[in-house]
Amino acid sequence: MSLRDVLGSHRVVVTVGSGGVGKTTTAAAMAVHAAMQGRKVLCLTIDPARRLANSLGLDEMTTSEQDVPESLFAKHGLECKGALSAMMLDTKRTFDALVDKYASDEEARDRILGNQIYQYVASSLAGTQEYMAMEKLHEVRQDPKWDLVVLDTPPTASAIDFLTAPERLIDAIDSPAMRWFLQVFEGAGKEAFGLVGRGATVLLKGIGRITGLAFLEQVAEFVSGINDLFGGFKERAEQVSDALRSPEVAFVLVTSPDPLAIGEARFFSDKLEEARMNRRGVIVNQVHPLIEEPSVPVDQQVDALRAALPSSIDAADIHPRLTEALHAERTWAVADAAQVKLLTEQLENDAGIVEVPAFDEDVHDLAALAKVAAHLTDAA
Numbered sequence: 268m269s270l271r272d273v274l275g276s277h278r279v280v281v282t283v284g285s286g287g288v289g290k291t292t293t294a295a296a297m298a299v300h301a302a303m304q305g306r307k308v309l310c311l312t313i314d315p316a317r318r319l320a321n322s323l324g325l326d327e328m329t330t331s332e333q334d335v336p337e338s339l340f341a342k343h344g345l346e347c348k349g350a351l352s353a354m355m356l357d358t359k360r361t362f363d364a365l366v367d368k369y370a371s372d373e374e375a376r377d378r379i380l381g382n383q384i385y386q387y388v389a390s391s392l393a394g395t396q397e398y399m400a401m402e403k404l405h406e407v408r409q410d411p412k413w414d415l416v417v418l419d420t421p422p423t424a425s426a427i428d429f430l431t432a433p434e435r436l437i438d439a440i441d442s443p444a445m446r447w448f449l450q451v452f453e454g455a456g457k458e459a460f461g462l463v464g465r466g467a468t469v470l471l472k473g474i475g476r477i478t479g480l481a482f483l484e485q486v487a488e489f490v491s492g493i494n495d496l497f498g499g500f501k502e503r504a505e506q507v508s509d510a511l512r513s514p515e516v517a518f519v520l521v522t523s524p525d526p527l528a529i530g531e532a533r534f535f536s537d538k539l540e541e542a543r544m545n546r547r548g549v550i551v552n553q554v555h556p557l558i559e560e561p562s563v564p565v566d567q568q569v570d571a572l573r574a575a576l577p578s579s580i581d582a583a584d585i586h587p588r589l590t591e592a593l594h595a596e597r598t599w600a601v602a603d604a605a606q607v608k609l610l611t612e613q614l615e616n617d618a619g620i621v622e623v624p625a626f627d628e629d630v631h632d633l634a635a636l637a638k639v640a641a642h643l644t645d646a647a
């Protein structure tokens with residue numbers, strides 16, 4: 268299945284890959300393409316980058332949806348047959364909404380929302396962002412307003428953090444250590460906390476990364492508060508986890524041709540398969556294109572340079588440097604091609620890898636995104 272077909276037939280497309288390879292850019296490009304083709308598309312991103320907002324013609328990314336006006340497509344000579352909106356994920360707000368939904372009563376809700384540890388966990392705890400992205404995805408995927416949701420994932424230190432976020436939440440909730448902690452706390456009350464303090468701190472490091480005994484009271488309140496939510500949370504995390512395996516969700520693996528990134532892409536692909544998540548496309552972004560060697564003799568090249576350059580610059584002097592730069596560029600291109608070939612051989616059941624060249628400039632406007640999209644969908 269080509270990427271064009273993937274974008275035409277799925278409800279959710281998720282870009283995944285290691286840091287800096289172009290996940291945000293290709294997610295936006297795919298959203299632009301699908302909108303131009305007539306789908307109603309939401310581009311959901313974690314990246315507050317102004318650059319991305321600007322390239323979609325928005326001043327900045329906001330946590331409520333913003334429409335990309337059709338006139339902007341027209342301005343770049345593009346036609347949008349569908350509709351495109353963009354929204355930035357707000358991890359804390361998503362978490363707050365979950366608390367609101369699953370707290371047993373208003374008092375319990377307010378206690379947890381006002382708790383300092385909760386506020387830390389909700390915005391900065393490792394793994395929360397990944398889980399909340401999945402959570403939000405699950406929510407908007409059910410919204411009939413969108414034909415397609417394209418989700419750009421955060422740069423995760425370890426790629427699998429992202430995929431396993433729902434399972435890890437379930438594990439944390441279900442862990443014997445967590446149960447022990449709750450028992451101790453509920454049995455002994457806050458007074459006993461000094462005694463279990465060390466153990467609890469070590470334990471909490473396991474669930475999150477909270478340190479420092481000064482936090483313990485807040486921690487205690489947090490734990491008892493969140494205990495109230497566990498049942499609902501667990502069920503929800505299970506739903507989210509299942510939803511990620513549904514046939515209407517397509518994962519698109521993004522990598523650069525850098526050998527390290529290629530290695531990670533392979534690893535990530537295995538993880539997707541292990542997790543029974545559907546890899547429906549592979550993008551190798553920022554590939555150096557192979558520039559042809561000049562077909563005319565050196566003296567003619569120098570003549571052509573002389574004609575093109577101002578007379579103050581000595582063409583004969585510049586020529587060897589240009590030749591050197593061309594060779595370096597060709598070396599890159601050959602190395603990139605070898606990496607793409609390697610990846611093609613190593614990824615089984617592959618519907619085809621698409622390549623996007625490294626452009627001279629950053630991808631900074633709708634026209635540039637459409638150009639990326641043209642490469643992705645073989646229309647370039």
Ligand SMILES: Nc1ncnc2c1ncn2[C@@H]1O[C@H](COP(=O)(O)OP(=O)(O)OP(=O)(O)O)[C@@H](O)[C@H]1O
Pocket residue numbers: 285286287288289290291292293314420421422423552553554623624625626627628629630631
């Ligand atoms: N094909 C390309 N040619 C030139 N520049 C590109 C290309 N693709 C992406 N870029 C630029 O590379 C930079 C990184 O891209 P992007 O932000 O999409 O990566 P990312 O994978 O989302 O990074 P992160 O993991 O940090 O979220 C951006 O400045 C983007 O404009």
Ligand SMILES: [Mg+2]
Pocket residue numbers: 290291292314419420421422
């Ligand atoms: Mg990004």
